[in-house]
Amino acid sequence: MVRYSKLPFRELVRRYNCDIVYTPMILANVFSASNYARDSEFSTNLLDDPVVIQFAASNGVDLANAAELVSPYVSGIDINCGCPQKWAIQEKIGSHLMSDPETVRDMIRMTKARVNVPCSIKIRIHKDLRETEEFVKRALSVGVDFITVHGRTRRQKSTEPVNLEGMKLVKEVSTVPVIANGDVFSVADANQIVEATNVDGTMSARGILENPALFAGYDVTPWECVEDYVDLALSYGTNAFIFHHHLMFMLEKSMSNAERRTFNSLTTTPAVIDYLEEYYGLDIVRRRVERAEQKIKTFQL
Numbered sequence: 001m002v003r004y005s006k007l008p009f010r011e012l013v014r015r016y017n018c019d020i021v022y023t024p025m026i027l028a029n030v031f032s033a034s035n036y037a038r039d040s041e042f043s044t045n046l047l048d049d050p051v052v053i054q055f056a057a058s059n060g061v062d063l064a065n066a067a068e069l070v071s072p073y074v075s076g077i078d079i080n081c082g083c084p085q086k087w088a089i090q091e092k093i094g095s096h097l098m099s100d101p102e103t104v105r106d107m108i109r110m111t112k113a114r115v116n117v118p119c120s121i122k123i124r125i126h127k128d129l130r131e132t133e134e135f136v137k138r139a140l141s142v143g144v145d146f147i148t149v150h151g152r153t154r155r156q157k158s159t160e161p162v163n164l165e166g167m168k169l170v171k172e173v174s175t176v177p178v179i180a181n182g183d184v185f186s187v188a189d190a191n192q193i194v195e196a197t198n199v200d201g202t203m204s205a206r207g208i209l210e211n212p213a214l215f216a217g218y219d220v221t222p223w224e225c226v227e228d229y230v231d232l233a234l235s236y237g238t239n240a241f242i243f244h245h246h247l248m249f250m251l252e253k254s255m256s257n258a259e260r261r262t263f264n265s266l267t268t269t270p271a272v273i274d275y276l277e278e279y280y281g282l283d284i285v286r287r288r289v290e291r292a293e294q295k296i297k298t299f300q301l
Contacts, residue, residue, distance in 0.1 A: 002083075003242060004209060007043050008232040010051065013208060015228060016216040019201075020050050025080045027093075028057035028066035042070065043236075050075035054122065056083065056093040059103065060110035071115040076145070079107055081123045082181075084154045095124055095154035101135045109142040118145035122181070124154050125166035132166060136173050148179040148203055158206065168197040179203050185210070187217050209249040221250040223280070227287040230276070234284075240269045247272060 002025050010021040023042060030037045044051060053074045057063035067077045081104060083094030097104050104121060111119050121139055126132045136147065149170045151162030162182035171178040177200040180193045185207035193202055208214050213225045229250065233243045248264055255263060259279075266272050276282035 004246065006238070006242065007045070007048060008229070008236045008238050009212070009246060010048055011232055012225070012229050013212045013215075014047070016213040016218075016225065018208075018215050020052060020075075021048075022078065022203075023051065023053045025054050025056050025083060025094075026066075028055040029062040031055070032062060032065040032069060038069070042073075044073050052076040052078050052120065054078040054080050056080045056088065056091075057107060058092040058097075060107040063107045064110040064114045067111045067119075068114045071117050074117060076118040076120055077111055077115060078120045078122055078148070079104065079111075081121050082150050082154075084124075089154075098124055098126065098135065098154060101138045104135070105138045105142050108139060108144050112143055120144060120146045120148065122148040122150065123170075124150045124152060125163055125170070127153050129166055129169055133169060133173050136170055140173075140175060144176060146177040146179065146200075147174055148181050149199075150181040152182055162193075164193065164196045167193070167199060171197055171199050177201070181205065183207075184214075186214060186219060190215070209246070210252065212250065220253050224287065224290070226250055226276075226280075227282060227284060228291075230273070230282065231284050231287060234269075240267070240272075243269055244272055247276075 005022055005024050013021060026041045031041060042053065051074055053070055053076070055063055055066055055077065057066070057079065063079065071077065080094055081097040085094065088094030089096045092100075108119055108121065121144055123132075123135065126135070139147065147170060149167050151164065151167045152158075152160060167180045179201045180197055180199040181203040184190050184193065184202050184204040189207070190202040190204075193199065204214055211218060211221045212229065213222055218225075226247065229246060233246070244266060251263065252260065263275060266275060273282065
């Protein structure tokens with residue numbers, strides 16, 4: 001979720017039955033060294049709870065420094081051991097760490113010595129699942145608080161099915177909660193994975209970008225969810241690139257090819273708003289009234 005789970009989106013998915021939300025992956029060394037990076041990469045408020053901040057790091061010092069700065073404002077620190085992008089592997093972060101369990105072990109140990117919030121890891125599986133078992137045991141030995149497992153190796157494409165046996169093994173080995181990640185595009189997908197692996201929960205990335213109301217049981221993004229996102233994004237001052245791309249993800253399945261080409265070519269926030277008002281009846285004021293009425297009814301009940 002690099003770039004795409006900033007505060008407005010996190011607040012949106014909380015409205016649609018998400019229990020825990022994560023920040024985008026943030027580079028720990030840059031975060032700890034730069035006020036500008038801290039201001040641009042992380043923002044929160046009282047509604048943003050529980051929130052887990054996810055860091056990418058190549059060593060324990062960088063991670064612990066970043067974790068100590070942010071720990072008063074978050075519910076957990078997560079170490080990304082899963083990003084498969086080439087630049088991340090070259091920087092010895094992300095899924096590179098799946099081949100370096102001792103570094104991960106040191107990062108957990110050093111971070112837990114500096115902060116009083118849970119420390120988790122998000123991992124992938126190995127081609128040889130015995131390596132995954134050993135990796136998990138080393139993390140457990142230094143007190144990792146929970147584990148999220150993406151059921152693919154770092155070299156597998158997202159079009160390949162997740163390895164349920166691999167995720168099940170992580171759960172069987174673990175003495176802490178385990179969350180499964182990968183191929184969660186509906187509540188039915190989540191339930192199937194839980195049934196097959198006995199994990200404690202499921203996470204969605206691609207699926208929830210396409211449909212932020214996924215965990216509320218919607219098969220496609222409901223229009224009111226789109227309006228909610230526009231309202232939140234404008235209120236928080238989301239930049240045009242992120243704003244546009246979130247809406248591209250959300251509307252992809254409801255647009256024709258011609259509509260997608262037109263919408264995807266828009267380059268400014270006003271152009272996006274004008275398009276949605278003209279062709280989809282976007283009405284933020286009406287949506288705000290509806291949400292206020294819903295809150296009143298809930299309070300009365």
